[in-house]
Amino acid sequence: MTTEKPFSQSCENNKKPILQIIKTVFHQPATVWEIGSGTGQHACHFAENLPHLAWQPTDRAENLAGIHLWRDEAQLANLLPPLSLDVADLLWPCDCIDAVFTANTLHIMSSDEVRLLFERLATYLSTAATMCIYGPFNYAGIYTSESNARFDLWLKERDAMSGIKDFEEIMRLAETCGLALEADNAMPANNRLLVLRKRA
Template identity: 40%
Template sequence: MPTRDEQLQARRMAPATDRNRDAILAVLRRVLPSSGLVLEIASGTGQHAAHFAAALPGLTWQPSDPEPAARDSIAGWTAHAGLANVLPPLALDVRQQPWGIEAAQALVCINMIHIAPWSAAEALFAGAGRLLPAGGVLYLYGPYRRNGEHTAPSNAAFDAQLRSADAQWGVRNMEDIAALGEAEGFRLDEPIPMPANNFSLVFRK
């Protein structure tokens, strides 16, 4: 078991997280239930988990990430914030079963599906369909194309950068994501424009 000092030293920082966390939190306040368990997929550094759990004390936050270093960072941020409503991070890859969790009231996934193969998006919705109850919320955040077109030149450049790093990555078409959700029994609310040419997508089962 790592000491508190070791946990704190394991923390990683993503500058974009500090820039987008309050805009995302404003949406989460509106769409998440007031109590219950929220599973966060691909929690990354853990900065979001700590920020949201502190602001939404009625919820229990279950972070997850497939990368050991990310899970160490998540634990570090949880320890730093002294939060009792954040569970130890799960080692979770959406494409691998079982997920290690049987049910949740909501699922949050921020900036994942464009830096993962399309099969990860498919697995995300399939897993959400299994875990969430009727009325459960699946929240996605990130850049999207609309009707096949980028919403800003910066997103087009970002998409090209992603695809050059891995041909299976890329900014996804919002309509394709909506179709994945519909196939698993989810309805997409009106997309919410966010800062820096991103969108919040709120799916309800």
């Protein structure tokens, strides 16, 4: 049983820049579904600083124990218990989703898993849903930096099915579930934060 909280240095590095963007996006009360909460650090930081939101962490079952440890320590009323969710699951533990946040997940997934994510979102997103996606992207098939090229090589050596995804492909998939790009924000360490909203 996990007794020591998992820790991600990248989460510590990027949580404040991400918060500066998402506090302007998720400014109305809502339940934000975090897809792939990882360690749980983001969930705690955003729930603490955005008290008007209910923050719903999710991840694969094997990662929930670590998220629970962070949540138990944080003691935040608006930080909901983490739920088991794999994007490949045919049924998600919800009826309708108004807001989605996901960070550093798409490059870990295979292309098929990313496609499944958007297929499921097409089913569950409300008519006025908003989605924020944080991570590295290629544009027109080109890396935005040498560090991203090295990172992509490392990802593929670790898992040949993973890797940095093309911005244009993500936009095509977003379009299939009615999401349109509202903003493409430059972030530290050659990452981006995409803001997408359901079209009226």
